[in-house]
Amino acid sequence: MLATMSLELPGYPFGSITPYTLDHAGAPLILISTLAQHTKNIQADAKVSLTIHDATNPDPQAAQRLTWVADAKPVPLDETTAHARYRAYFPRSADYLDTHDFELYRLVLVRARFIGGFGRIYWLERDELLVANPFAQSEADIVGHMNEDHAHNLKAYCQAFKGVSAEKVAMQGIDADGFDVLADEHPLRFTFDQPIATPDEARAAMVRLAKAARQSLKG
Template sequence: MANNETSAAQARDFYAHRHQGILSTMSLAMPGYPFGSVATFAPDRDNRPLILISAIAEHTRNIKADARVSLTLTEGGNDSQAEARLTIIGDASRVPDSEIDEAAARYYRRFPHATDYHRAHDFSFYRIQALRGRYIGGFGRIHWVEGAALNAPNPFSEQDEAGMIDHMNRDHADAMLAYCRLFDIDVGAQTPRLSAIDGEGFDLMLGHRVARIAFDSPVQTPTDVRKAMVALVQRARSATSR
């Protein structure tokens, strides 16, 4: 894999493990200065950050006046300078009415506590179209990644993805626990819940935490997903028996 492709894959993987970051907008109250606020997000079908924000929030007013934003993601450890981070630079826009149902389904699968905020409260869905990303994977590993490389489309339809998620959550809680054991993911008192599947992996929610599990190789069909997940269960059982 070429260096730029490797950097893009690493940046996507880092992004896939995160669920919140610092959203920076162009301030109306302090013209010319950036304004930072904490924002949670879920990836949309093209892997673009999907955010749910209030009409009265400072960042929402800023976005309506100037769409230019950045979203900075960090590992959240004790030494931020030594750890990986990613800043996505792009334009934020409100999700069209025709796409709100799909956006809501994806967002609320990750954040069920916020279900129907866009109906019961004055919240709206926005998404960020990445132009470029600045990925720092550690000392000396600093790369610009083009937006098209960050925005990897999901190969599954919304219906296929939702069906796979529902099936796993309804019938295979034991398999999801096995995945967590295999990758040393601490579940605590939480029951893992599948929230998203794409061509490179899937997301398990542990309360408000996201546990990202990558497939060994990219998948393109629901059959591919089934085979990949069965293989992971077999690996987990083999590791347990040893």
């Protein structure tokens, strides 16, 4: 949920649903239309908040959630890596990004409020929350290699670890804690058994997962 300061009703917050992904510095990226009310609000006042929650928990009151209080800043067109990462996570956005009616924004963190359950409620500062992606320089090569040469392994991961039999798979991105795969347009998250930081460690982790998937599928 994206909250902006209403231009139409000054002083009141305006909520809207906006998908996001993270850039390599850990900040959310959102793609919004210049015709949308929330964009007009941002252009008048850049102060926003983005609330995310654990959608897998059936009890919304018990689910972990985070409110990201930020300033919304347009992402320059020459920041090609940020634009490419958003496209990878939302392939259908390519058509939107190619029009003049949509623009990519970065939510620059001011402070965040985390609720993790009873007794786990606190504020987080920038240095406590922002985590740089160690694969900023190598992500495109890793993702391209997996999609071009190891799609069969991605399908095996989906089947063995998520119970999803997919016809079309694509790795979207990788970070220290795991990687994301789009399986027949369904996003799946795979986590590593321990954090990684280099392409060699990523390769080793993928090999371990492939072996584990084969063993699992053999029964």
